[in-house]
Amino acid sequence: MLTYQTWLSKVNPSLKFLIIAILFIAVLMVHNLNTMIWMTSLFFILYLVFNGFNMKLSFWMLLLSFLLAILSSTTMIFFGQGSHILFQWHLIVISEESLARGLHIGLRTFLYAMLSLVFASTTKPVLFFYSLMQQLKLPPKFAYGFLAAFRILPIMYEEFHIIRAAMKVRGIEKNKGLKGQYNKVKRYAITLLAQSIRRAQRMAVAMEAKRFSLAANRTYYYKVPVSSYDFIFFLTMLVIMAAAFILSSSLPLTPFTNVIE
Known part of the structure; x- marks a missing residue:
């Protein structure tokens, strides 16, 4: 499935996994719709430029992610609460607040999909498990x-x-x-x-x-080291997050700065 080798493929899989897991948690704390729009756009560009899938597989992955994002947002958009009604038909009520919250949930879902695809398209499973044993001490x-x-x-x-x-x-x-x-x-x-x-x-x-259960004094056929690409990856994720917050304050696309309120 992995057709192309990019610089993301040279990042230590364990470090890549940990950073993306931290980003998953950090995104949960973002309630600014503008920040979510910019963040999703930047990670989408990162996936398009540096993913390791071929074009056909990448298209289908993007299509499934887009459909999943739409499905996750429709419930909040059609049945959410709000005081500024935009459209109403029987049980379906669309307000400005429900539209903003629905878009926020849909963008978050799409962002999670992009982060997952960045990891899946640039990580070989064998090297990932070897890295878990060598860096994170998985039995x-x-x-x-x-x-x-x-x-x-x-x-x-x-x-x-x-x-x-x-x-x-x-x-x-x-x-x-x-x-x-x-x-x-x-x-x-x-x-x-x-x-x-x-x-x-x-x-x-x-x-x-063959003593695969032996935990001590093991030698490994594959060595998965920590290299300069790990620092570049960490710096890239940090720059993308910082850029999203800066752009959301300097170039806001919507008036919704907190979809919870």
């Missing part, structure tokens, strides 16, 4: 367990296609109606679950035999 038995589960996912996807092809050859897929769909789901679930349990048991025995 190896958990880290290697997550890595093993991550590697199983494409195997399960391939098995699903094999099972579906086998059922089509036998004519089982022709069952229609609600009962037929239920039986089809049951056949897939039981088969995939049984194979996954057997595979997990074999993998657990193999990992235990």
Whole structure:
């Protein structure tokens, strides 16, 4: 899935994860709609310029994020409270206050999606778990367990296609109606679950035999160091946040400085 290598790909995954997690919490404290607009715009530009996905995948990720933001904002926009009514039709009441709060929630959702995509599109899962073990001292038995589960996912996807092809050859897929769909789901679930349990048991025995549970005095095939790119990433996040607050005060786009009031 990761097609391009940008400078964000060279940032230590653990540090990147911690900084983005802190930003998640910091964004919850922002109630100024202008700040949220500028912040979302700047992180959106950061994702567009430095993401590691190909154009097709990046488009679909952006589309899903945009739809999710719209869905999260509509409830507050259509059914929120406010004294300055803009539109009213039966249960649907749109006021200036509800519109501002709905836009704020939608922008926050889209901003969270951008931060998540920045991390997902520039971080290799293997290096992330190695970084968790080396920098954050995550026990190896958990880290290697997550890595093993991550590697199983494409195997399960391939098995699903094999099972579906086998059922089509036998004519089982022709069952229609609600009962037929239920039986089809049951056949897939039981088969995939049984194979996954057997595979997990074999993998657990193999990992235990190779002493993956050993926590002390381990050596690692991949070394994930802390470099100058980590400082650049931290400085970039700090500049974006500061720029959003400065622009919101110097170039306000809306009169709503506190959507809670």
